[in-house]
Amino acid sequence: MPCAQYKDLASSIIVGNRHSRSWRDGNENCRHRGDRSYRLQDRGASTQQGHEVLAASPKSGVNAITGEGLPEALENAQIVIDLANSPSFEEKAVREFFETAGHNLLAAEVNAGVKHHIALSAVGTERLPDNGYFRAKLVQELLIRASPIPYTIVRSTPFMEFLKAIADAGTAGAVVRLSPAYVEPIAADDVADVMAEVALGKPLNGMMEIAGPELLRLNEAVARYLRKTNDPRTVETDTNARFFGAELDDYSLVPAKGVRIGKIRFMDWLNQSPQSREPETAK
Numbered sequence: 001m002p003c004a005q006y007k008d009l010a011s012s013i014i015v016g017n018r019h020s021r022s023w024r025d026g027n028e029n030c031r032h033r034g035d036r037s038y039r040l041q042d043r044g045a046s047t048q049q050g051h052e053v054l055a056a057s058p059k060s061g062v063n064a065i066t067g068e069g070l071p072e073a074l075e076n077a078q079i080v081i082d083l084a085n086s087p088s089f090e091e092k093a094v095r096e097f098f099e100t101a102g103h104n105l106l107a108a109e110v111n112a113g114v115k116h117h118i119a120l121s122a123v124g125t126e127r128l129p130d131n132g133y134f135r136a137k138l139v140q141e142l143l144i145r146a147s148p149i150p151y152t153i154v155r156s157t158p159f160m161e162f163l164k165a166i167a168d169a170g171t172a173g174a175v176v177r178l179s180p181a182y183v184e185p186i187a188a189d190d191v192a193d194v195m196a197e198v199a200l201g202k203p204l205n206g207m208m209e210i211a212g213p214e215l216l217r218l219n220e221a222v223a224r225y226l227r228k229t230n231d232p233r234t235v236e237t238d239t240n241a242r243f244f245g246a247e248l249d250d251y252s253l254v255p256a257k258g259v260r261i262g263k264i265r266f267m268d269w270l271n272q273s274p275q276s277r278e279p280e281t282a283k
């Protein structure tokens with residue numbers, strides 16, 4: 001299922017990507033701005049490095065849990081960007097997802113001779129042991145570090161597109177209870193830019209962090225999102241409110257200095273995002 005071809009062809013495969021937030025929303029934004037193609041393909045073309053990009057996920061017959069379609073999708077692949085996410089955030093399910101998908105994907109990549117494995121992880125994974133999702137991401141990271149494949153782990157702050165899910169997780173009735181911890185939400189469009197750049201660069205064999213351009217309070221960012229989308233829920237500030245199981249201090253979700261910063265500001269995203277113009281529909 002190649003999507004595009006450029007000269008000096010090398011092939012890339014993107015697993016769990018086309019329909020993920022990091023791919024879908026970035027590309028919806030691309031279309032809104034009149035860009036002609038998928039972001040990774042655009043980047044490949046613009047740098048003349050030439051990559052054949054294959055988006056692979058269960059919807060296109062590639063499943064990192066069952067292994068279905070993996071060897072075929074990875075044939076001749078040189079770079080893998082793993083953007084797969086667990087359908088369930090329940091603690092046991094999410095751990096099993098990242099463990100099994102990680103094992104299967106990395107083993108298939110070793111067989112295929114992949115030269116660079118790139119994964120998107122989350123800022124703060126090592127700081128919040130009570131957050132089951134973050135613990136599962138750490139397992140994913142450990143598998144990557146232990147594999148023989150050169151790698152880059154990109155840890156991101158929460159996507160702006162994820163604010164609704166954060167609201168949903170903190171909702172009881174008509175009230176969303178949220179911590180006032182700082183957060184630097186990043187637009188999926190900016191994330192897609194970074195992932196494309198990393199794919200075209202050398203493996204770091206380490207980790208880098210990315211974040212949005214503003215330091216906001218989590219409760220206030222979600223409240224602004226809900227107001228903008230005419231969501232009737234109200235946000236109540238609660239310093240003890242848990243973030244997917246973990247209590248936050250002011251800086252739990254904030255990256256270290258030296259982080260790569262996205263360009264899109266929250267208000268601009270709110271005003272332009274398709275998600276904020278109409279309530280999100282089911283994926």
Ligand SMILES: NC(=O)c1ccc[n+]([C@@H]2O[C@H](COP(=O)([O-])OP(=O)(O)OC[C@H]3O[C@@H](n4cnc5c(N)ncnc54)[C@H](OP(=O)(O)O)[C@@H]3O)[C@@H](O)[C@H]2O)c1
Nearest residue numbers: 016019020021022057058059063064084085121158159162
């Ligand atoms: N969202 C955030 O704020 C955020 C922040 C930091 C890091 N991240 C990381 O970024 C990555 C992507 O997150 P997201 O929010 O973009 O996820 P998402 O919107 O939930 O998308 C999940 C993707 O995973 C795919 N997938 C599900 N089961 C799969 C399987 N068995 N095999 C292969 N692919 C499978 C889905 O494919 P189908 O479309 O075919 O179902 C979909 O493309 C995750 O690793 C997440 O931890 C996200």
